[in-house]
Amino acid sequence: MPTPHYGQPRYRVIADELRERIESGLIPPGTLLPTESTLTAEFRAARGTIRQAIAVLREAGLVATEHGRGTYASARRHESGLEEGSASETRKRQIPADPELAALFDVDVGAVLIEQQRVDRTNGVVRTVVRTYRLGRVSK
Amino acid sequence: MPTPHYGQPRYRVIADELRERIESGLIPPGTLLPTESTLTAEFRAARGTIRQAIAVLREAGLVATEHGRGTYASARRHESGLEEGSASETRKRQIPADPELAALFDVDVGAVLIEQQRVDRTNGVVRTVVRTYRLGRVSK
DNA sequence: AGAAATTTGTCCGTATGTATC
DNA sequence: AGATACATACGGACAAATTTC
Numbered sequence: 001m002p003t004p005h006y007g008q009p010r011y012r013v014i015a016d017e018l019r020e021r022i023e024s025g026l027i028p029p030g031t032l033l034p035t036e037s038t039l040t041a042e043f044r045a046a047r048g049t050i051r052q053a054i055a056v057l058r059e060a061g062l063v064a065t066e067h068g069r070g071t072y073a074s075a076r077r078h079e080s081g082l083e084e085g086s087a088s089e090t091r092k093r094q095i096p097a098d099p100e101l102a103a104l105f106d107v108d109v110g111a112v113l114i115e116q117q118r119v120d121r122t123n124g125v126v127r128t129v130v131r132t133y134r135l136g137r138v139s140k
Numbered sequence: 141m142p143t144p145h146y147g148q149p150r151y152r153v154i155a156d157e158l159r160e161r162i163e164s165g166l167i168p169p170g171t172l173l174p175t176e177s178t179l180t181a182e183f184r185a186a187r188g189t190i191r192q193a194i195a196v197l198r199e200a201g202l203v204a205t206e207h208g209r210g211t212y213a214s215a216r217r218h219e220s221g222l223e224e225g226s227a228s229e230t231r232k233r234q235i236p237a238d239p240e241l242a243a244l245f246d247v248d249v250g251a252v253l254i255e256q257q258r259v260d261r262t263n264g265v266v267r268t269v270v271r272t273y274r275l276g277r278v279s280k
Numbered sequence: 281a282g283a284a285a286t287t288t289g290t291c292c293g294t295a296t297g298t299a300t301c
Numbered sequence: 302a303g304a305t306a307c308a309t310a311c312g313g314a315c316a317a318a319t320t321t322c
Contacts, residue, residue: 009308009309009310010309010310011309011310035286035287035288036287036288037286037287045310045311046310046311046312047311047312048309048310048311048312049309049310049311051288051289052309052310065288065289066287066288066318066319067287067288067289067317067318067319068286068287068288068289068317068318068319068320069286069287069288069318069319069320070286070287070288070319071287071288101269104259104266104269105266105269106265106266116161116164116166118161118166118167119244120174126244126245126246127274128272128273128274129241129244129245129272129273130165130166130167130168130270130271130272130273131270131271131272131273132164132165132166132268132269132270132271133268133269133270133271134164134267134268134269149304149305149306150305150306151305151306175289175290175291176290176291177289177290185306185307186306186307186308186309187307187308188306188307188308189305189306189307191291191292205291205292206290206291206315206316207290207291207292207314207315207316208289208290208291208292208314208315208316208317209289209290209291209315209316209317210289210290210291210316211291
């Protein structure tokens with residue numbers, strides 16, 4: 001029972017099985033899937049593996065999970081562009097100092113500043129945007 | 141991209157990146173770091189590698205992990221050449237969303253956003269300016 | 281109103297197989 | 302051969318949101 005993964009990984013096999021149940025109507029849209037605990041027993045897999053399988057379906061937009069509630073089967077809505085889960089993106093760029101920042105850093109307006117930005121998303125919704133400003137490289 | 145590790149091991153590179161985000165204030169003290177799962181996606185690294193990176197930071201006292209909770213950025217400060225120089229000011233205000241932020245938050249230009257700004261000084265010299273943006277209350 | 285049970289979220293430690301440098 | 306990294310899988314534990322009693 002260690003961890004041989006010939007051919008298909010278990011979580012993928014499980015995901016396929018659940019997908020079929022949903023698409024076939026066995027698990028109607030809007031209803032709750034069996035709990036992770038139940039699926040654990042049914043597939044004789046670790047909870048982490050079950051969660052991985054559900055994550056696949058969530059990414060595919062087939063299910064939606066709510067903390068403390070359960071995982072609902074979604075109405076199959078295969079859209080063109082695919083959505084993204086939760087993640088954070090980071091970007092770094094150089095910008096000219098506006099008057100306010102110039103005053104803070106005590107540099108001329110237009111001087112090069114480094115801006116680092118992070119965007120936190122939850123379920124695709126932007127929660128926070130953090131921007132950090134620093135002086136551009138030159139001296140230390 | 142399998143496993144090229146020229147020079148620095150992957151986990152060390154990731155640790156350095158996270159360290160910079162914390163020390164720069166991109167990840168403010170007291171806030172939760174992205175989950176291991178999220179970091180796994182962002183850095184395209186295995187969980188083990190992420191955990192190894194976080195372990196480095198934990199060892200350095202930069203973060204503290206709580207079982208079942210998450211990993212917090214510590215308020216650990218750079219006490220190298222301290223003196224009475226270190227100081228930080230915080231300001232909170234409401235601002236109208238500019239086009240860029242409006243697009244990120246998916247709101248109209250001019251919508252109310254909450255901006256929190258922190259200015260870190262060392263020996264009177266401004267080191268970093270951190271601005272965090274959030275949606276104004278209400279709606280949703 | 282409150283306590284307990286349920287369920288998902290996250291982390292921990294460990295382990296095996298695979299692949300590359 | 303060894304170090305590094307990745308993918309997968311297990312089991313246990315605590316945290317937090319929700320529901321039930």
